[in-house]
Amino acid sequence: AQSVTQLDSQVPVFEEAPVELRCNYSSSVSVYLFWYVQYPNQGLQLLLKYLSGSTLVKGINGFEAEFNKSQTSFHLRKPSVHISDTAEYFCAVSDQGETSYDKVIFGPGTSLSVIP
Amino acid sequence: GAVVSQHPSRVICKSGTSVKIECRSLDFQATTMFWYRQFPKQSLMLMATSNEGSKATYEQGVEKDKFLINHASLTLSTLTVTSAHPEDSSFYICSARAEYTGELFFGEGSRLTVL
Numbered sequence: 001a002q003s004v005t006q007l008d009s010q011v012p013v014f015e016e017a018p019v020e021l022r023c024n025y026s027s028s029v030s031v032y033l034f035w036y037v038q039y040p041n042q043g044l045q046l047l048l049k050y051l052s053g054s055t056l057v058k059g060i061n062g063f064e065a066e067f068n069k070s071q072t073s074f075h076l077r078k079p080s081v082h083i084s085d086t087a088e089y090f091c092a093v094s095d096q097g098e099t100s101y102d103k104v105i106f107g108p109g110t111s112l113s114v115i116p
Numbered sequence: 117g118a119v120v121s122q123h124p125s126r127v128i129c130k131s132g133t134s135v136k137i138e139c140r141s142l143d144f145q146a147t148t149m150f151w152y153r154q155f156p157k158q159s160l161m162l163m164a165t166s167n168e169g170s171k172a173t174y175e176q177g178v179e180k181d182k183f184l185i186n187h188a189s190l191t192l193s194t195l196t197v198t199s200a201h202p203e204d205s206s207f208y209i210c211s212a213r214a215e216y217t218g219e220l221f222f223g224e225g226s227r228l229t230v231l
Contacts, residue, residue, distance in 0.1 A: 036222075043122075043209055043224035044160075090159060094220075103150060104211070104220060106160045 002027035002093045004107035012113045013081055021076040021110045023065075023091030033074040034092040034104065035065055044090070050074060061085070086114045119143060120212045122223035129200055130231055137195045137226045139210035144221075145190040146212035151183075154207040154225075166193040190215070200230040 005024045013019045025031060035047040048059025055067040065076045074091060091107040119142040129135050139149055147168045152160040164185050165173040172185035182204075184196040193212075197204050209225040 041225075041227070044222040046222075103162055103165055105162065106152075108159045 002031065002095060002105050004091050004093050004105060006091055006107040006110050008110050009108065010111045010113065012115055014115050015083055016080045018079050019077065019081050019085075019112065021089050021091075021112065023074045023076065023107060025072050025074065025091070025093045027072075027093060027095060030096045032094045032096060033065075033067060034094070035059065035063070035074070035076050036090045036092060036106075038088045038090065038109075040087075047076070047089075081112075081114050083114050083116060086112060088112075120210065120221045120223040122208075122210055122226050124226060125224060126227045126229075128229045128231065131201050132199055134196055134198045135200055135228060137197075137208055137210075137228070139193045139195070139212065139223055141191045141212040141214075141221070144212075145215040146193075147190060147215055148213040149187060149193040150211045150213075150220075151185060151193070151195050152209045152211070154209060156207075160209060163195075168193075197228065200228070202230045204228065205230045 003026050007022050033050040036044040037047050038044050047063050048057045048065055050057045050067045058064045063078050065074055067074050089110045092104045094104045121140045121142055123138045127135055149166040151163045153163050154160045162175050163178045166185045166187040168187045168190055174180045187193040207225050207227050211220050211222045213220050
């Protein structure tokens with residue numbers, strides 16, 4: 001069974017500073033990896049996903065993540081954050097099932113707070 | 117882009133009543149949908165996998181008689197919380213897997229408050 005660890009439960013960062021949100025996963029098979037963002041009282045929005053190919057994945061809102069198979073990591077980065085990036089961020093993993101996506105398992109989440 | 121609609125977005129009910137939440141894929145067919153539960157300030161916990169035309173697969177620890185899931189068509193799955201109690205109050209989110217691309221799309225969530 002797969003699992004996801006997000007070591008930082010809360011990350012405060014000043015506006016226009018860079019940020020990295022860490023994610024590590026464990027699985028016995030090949031995986032797909034995702035980052036989602038959730039604003040208060042709302043559903044999830046996909047930021048980016050890694051399915052195959054290039055290990056550096058670019059997503060929406062200036063975010064990117066790098067898949068590192070040897071370290072089983074998929075850290076999320078943004079070079080310059082904005083106030084509007086304040087939200088909860090979830091890393092998620094899905095085994096590569098027979099029909100594309102298997103069930104998606106979420107990490108505990110990281111609360112990003114951007115300080116003016 | 118593909119849209120998944122959940123209804124109702126908010127519901128308040130009395131203890132002991134049953135509540136149904138709908139999850140619809142608006143512009144694609146989904147043979148598989150997933151139901152998640154999210155407590156305040158916590159992550160999403162997978163409750164069950166809903167398969168069109170067959171019984172749902174529940175995760176360990178989830179009471180299938182408490183949380184009834186019906187996936188009657190390729191665009192609709194329902195979650196019924198039976199005999200709801202205050203501890204069932206939560207944010208419930210569904211996701212649907214697009215038939216041809218395999219991509220997952222999430223609904224906006226339904227907040228259930230049981231008084």
